[in-house]
Amino acid sequence: MKQIILPISISLIILAAGGCAKQEDTAAAKPACTIKVGHVGHDHHLALFVAADYAEQYQQTSGVSLKKIEQGKRYELYDQQKKIADVIVVKVGGGAKMPTALAQDVIDIGLGGIAAVLASADSGAPVKLISPLHCKGDMFVVKPDFPAENWAEFIRLARETQKPIRIGYKDPVAVAKVIFEQALVQEKISFGGDTSADHLQVLMVNVKGGDKLNVALGGGLIDGYVGNNPFPAIAATQKTGKIISDLNDLPPGIFRNHPCCCIAANTNAFQEKSEAIENLLVLLLQANETINTDLDKAIASAVQWTGTSETVERLSIPTSGYSMETSTEWFGTMEQWIRTMNDMNLFQNKFKDRNLAEIPALVYDFSLLEKANAKLAERKSQK
Numbered sequence: 602m603k604q605i606i607l608p609i610s611i612s613l614i615i616l617a618a619g620g621c622a623k624q625e626d627t628a629a630a631k632p633a634c635t636i637k638v639g640h641v642g643h644d645h646h647l648a649l650f651v652a653a654d655y656a657e658q659y660q661q662t663s664g665v666s667l668k669k670i671e672q673g674k675r676y677e678l679y680d681q682q683k684k685i686a687d688v689i690v691v692k693v694g695g696g697a698k699m700p701t702a703l704a705q706d707v708i709d710i711g712l713g714g715i716a717a718v719l720a721s722a723d724s725g726a727p728v729k730l731i732s733p734l735h736c737k738g739d740m741f742v743v744k745p746d747f748p749a750e751n752w753a754e755f756i757r758l759a760r761e762t763q764k765p766i767r768i769g770y771k772d773p774v775a776v777a778k779v780i781f782e783q784a785l786v787q788e789k790i791s792f793g794g795d796t797s798a799d800h801l802q803v804l805m806v807n808v809k810g811g812d813k814l815n816v817a818l819g820g821g822l823i824d825g826y827v828g829n830n831p832f833p834a835i836a837a838t839q840k841t842g843k844i845i846s847d848l849n850d851l852p853p854g855i856f857r858n859h860p861c862c863c864i865a866a867n868t869n870a871f872q873e874k875s876e877a878i879e880n881l882l883v884l885l886l887q888a889n890e891t892i893n894t895d896l897d898k899a900i901a902s903a904v905q906w907t908g909t910s911e912t913v914e915r916l917s918i919p920t921s922g923y924s925m926e927t928s929t930e931w932f933g934t935m936e937q938w939i940r941t942m943n944d945m946n947l948f949q950n951k952f953k954d955r956n957l958a959e960i961p962a963l964v965y966d967f968s969l970l971e972k973a974n975a976k977l978a979e980r981k982s983q984k
Contacts (some may be wrong), residue, residue: 617824633684636877639708642798643907644831644917645735645862646712647899650906652888659887664712673906678880686877695811696772700865709870710878715938716774718865723952724962729866729966733931735862738921739777739848740833743825744818745840752846759790765804769826771811777827777848780804783941784851818842825868831909855937875969876878877946882973891921
């Protein structure tokens with residue numbers, strides 16, 4: 602009798618525990634699961650905000666929708682009236698904090714920086730990059746009275762300075778920091794983070810968070826910073842800082858149209874909650890169409906979700922590119938990211954001393970994105 606009861610008990614426990622059924626499991630009914638989605642809370646992650654705000658409209662085309670339970674926090678995901686998942690939206694920190702939250706099962710999928718996701722995968726964390734999301738949108742900001750109006754004037758000043766110019770960044774693997782330091786290497790400007798080091802022309806200061814960039818600038822801790830919008834747009838709008846360069850334009854030019862943010866997933870969630878993730882990707886694809894065709898709707902969502910102003914977002918959003926397309930350009934620039942991070946010794950574990958051409962296969966998995974694109978295309982064709 603015990604041999605009969607034990608498997609039944611285990612089955613009951615599994616059923617009670619819930620969780621999304623794997624997409625290929627068509628033999629049994631698929632119970633709704635809970636999926637946790639992380640974002641950093643700025644407009645580089647606008648696709649998530651727009652997807653949530655206009656999901657009812659998107660349902661008319663894709664059949665996929667989000668029912669709002671609590672604005673910005675809790676939703677229910679449906680596909681053609683069938684409930685797929687309870688969706689919990691979580692605001693997590695930027696830089697390494699988002700992939701760390703993925704690795705620790707705090708969230709199942711997350712929107713965040715390319716460099717941090719690559720570094721996390723290098724550490725051996727169970728993280729996969731599952732879709733492009735966003736490019737550009739990173740700026741170089743200085744104090745209003747800083748004696749430089751552009752990159753060339755800044756470099757001239759750095760070469761002549763008697764003490765290091767203090768430039769802030771939000772995280773050691775922040776996209777903006779990597780690009781800025783590569784430009785300093787190209788210009789042969791000495792830099793580092795050690796205040797006791799001799800002959801530094803630029804002192805790099807970790808302010809530990811994007812929301813602290815403008816605070817550090819206004820408080821005189823730094824002379825300028827490199828960071829993502831909307832923080833530079835906020836500084837420019839409030840006249841607490843001035844933008845002297847778009848990092849997209851810095852030498853040596855290898856990061857033009859650089860991928861900045863991506864969508865990543867915990868590898869277990871990617872497998873166990875694949876149906877929910879695929880349907881969320883359908884909504885995000887539709888949201889990107891809205892962002893690229895209706896700036897007013899995009900601004901309205903950004904203001905509601907981030908707490909910025911319309912003035913800030915009209916300055917910020919156009920500096921970015923919003924796309925989930927795995928284009929030839931995207932793959933090429935990602936190869937440059939991998940090469941640069943390797944050259945900067947940012948890979949210390951899984952990818953260290955590895956053939957760089959092998960790394961994408963270890964990090965990327967676009968299978969659910971491909972299914973989402975196919976599903977959206979098919980349902981559009983039926984309309």
